[in-house]
Amino acid sequence: MLINLIDKVFLSNGYESVEFDHGYDKLSARLYKPSDTENKAEFYLLVESEEASSERADQLLSKWADELYSILRQNPAVDRVFAKNCTMIICWPEIAITSRQIFQIEEDRYNFKKNVISYSAAELTDLLVKDIDFTLAQINDLIGAGDGRYFQQFKAKSAELENYYSLLLKIFIKIPFVTYVHDPKRLFDLDSSLVSRLSVDERALYDFTLNLDDDLSDQELMMQFLGRIR
Template identity: 35%
Template sequence: MLIKIIENIFLNNGYQIIQLEQHLSEFKSLLFVPENYESREEYFLVIEAITPSEKLTRYILNEGADALFETIRNNQKIDKAFPKNCTMVLCCEARKTPRDLILALEEDHYNFKKNVITYTDEEIQDLLVKLEASGHGKLTSAAINKAINSNSGETFSNFKKLGDSANNYYSLLMKIVIKLPFIQYTPAAQQMDDLEQNIRTNLTPEETSILERLTPLNEGMREEDLSSLLIEIWGNQQ
């Protein structure tokens, strides 16, 4: 289930679970708050159907979200910040969640702001393999960024080429980063080659001579002197 991976992310990025009874028997749900709650009064309710189906997802849209909201709001462990500052994160199997249903959920802000993360079994299995291979298996923000920026950006380039047909750990991580606002994506530092040196290396002797004569342009020239220089250089090339 995707909810286990999302739990991993929350617990390794400064959040803790508030223990609540499972209010909907056909769903698994987890409620998270920041470990330093006094500085960030926010809640995240993560929910996933035990046996995913379009019918159950539509139930959340039509009835389930309201029922969960009222039950949690009346719990003595929950303070007054909950009604105004809680996001519901729905984990939905992609093949059983039509596009129109995703849009309907995310456009419905009644009681909860709703973010939908779709997944395939292939994406989850691939990500679990990557986690096992990493040794520690903790999805910290740093670990997610390292995975996204892997292979000097080649992995991201391949992902862009595949588009919607991407179906691996990378496509799942990208969807998670987009839907969980506390995961800050940091692009890898670009290691730039010395552009001037590359240019000079590939110039012919004739082109090198022209470049050397154009060097004063970097130091600033009067307009009339610049015109004279360019006419002289290009005139001699005719």
């Protein structure tokens, strides 16, 4: 189940699990709150059904979500921030939920903001093989692997690919605190790249412009430019 992997994402990135009972058969639900040492205010409720189906997805929206909210409001581990700042992350096999259901769930803002991570068995298996703690640094390393080649491959064949990369991108999109950090070592020098493509005349004009005094008036600037082309 994807919920076991996402559990690592929370526990490795400044969140701790809150114990609670809900009594629903075959439904895994885990609440995460920021660790005391973290400057965060978000709560997250992670849910997944051990017997996921389209019918149970409907039940989650029509009944369980509201009841879970009421149960958690009574938990002594949550504070007033929970009421307005808790996101429900729903892990669901893509064969057991329709696009229409995902839209209905994510458009429903009652009690929780809701994000659905739908996944295939191939995606989950491929990501589990990585066997990491899923810290933000490790997740970023996986996304940035291949110096951007993997992302380009995904863009070109996104409808065909079902691997760890496509599932990681869903995690980035659906879990707000999972963000991509640009690695300066992987960025090329844009200025040098552009200058190297200039013609000889264009390069001369570029150098002339860089050497102009910033305090020149418009008239002085025009005189210098005219003097250059005579």
